[in-house]
Amino acid sequence: MFLFSPSVTPAVRSHLNAQAAFLNDMNKSLSRAYQELCQLNIQLGQTLLEESTIAGHQLLATDRPNEAFSIAASRAQPASEKLRAYGQHLARMAADAQVDISRVAEQHIQETAKTARTLADEVARVAAEETDRSLRHQEETLKNFRDPFQQGAWRGEMAAHGTMQHAGNGSGGADAASFQGNVQSAGQQAGVKAAKAG
Template identity: 55%
Template sequence: MYPFPQSVSPAVRTHMDAQTAFLNDMSKSMFRSFQQICDLNIQLVQTMLEESTLASQQVLSADRQTEIFTAASSRAQPATEKLRAYQQHISRLAADAQVELARVTEQHVQNTTRTARALVDEVARTAAEETERNIRTQQEAMRNATDPFVRGNGDARGDGDAQRGQMEARQGAQQAAGQGGRPAGASTH
């Protein structure tokens, strides 16, 4: 197996390993089937060459024309049977290949499905976390954009002492106005 970069999550690694194992087993199965078909083809060609060599020898050694026809006809029937056997063997190999591929698929489908679910769950969790982080960032940006002169804790920015002094003076004037316009500390007679 090829090593994965450190940034790849364990769920992705597990899923990729399951997929790789599945593909490796499928390719091995297909290669075995292909090899069996090639072996069968080689065997057919060798048999046909042997048959044609024997037929050629009989035709060349024949003295009469009837012997030539007899030799040719005697080889036609076995060749037809061999081709029929070849077709049956090819059909059997194809059926066996399908069964093998189904077995490999069934063997890996549970593991691949499980790792795919884990991967989907991790992607969903990561997406939710990232969305939450983006929402918090946007909310903070909106707070800062709403009142650029207010700090995050609600205090006014800038010269805080001068502004506080002005606010206290206004509050004092309002209180004095509420006491009948008399300055604070003046006595009534």
């Protein structure tokens, strides 16, 4: 019925279309009732104008005051009959308009309620997905979060460990060799002392 942007979900689109169809039909019913009321008012105005014009011509044509009163009295009854008929037409039009509006509401209320339920379910589903996504994002943020003091200590441990490895891989090998030589010479010296003592 209407053009929507691609970001509008089908549930929103169907609900808006149902609302627009309901308002469109309701507007047609109200416009039709208003048009009938205007036509009835125009018809009443024309009839009363014709009656008053005829009565005015007759009053201007008469010479005697007795006839003027009788002419005015004779024209009063048809005018009151016309006003009574206008009231009846008005009541019938109001009843017809009410029936028409009730029919339109009955036609559209089920579809509108159905699309409203679908839209509410869609909104609830999207809200639940957004909540889950937000919770997952917060959990990931908490997992990746480190205390700045712990990060500094961790970096210091890593630097010390790297220095020890570097020392073990570089000049630390020579130190280990000299230590091993010292242990061997100390062992030999102890063996020589034991031989002399024996």
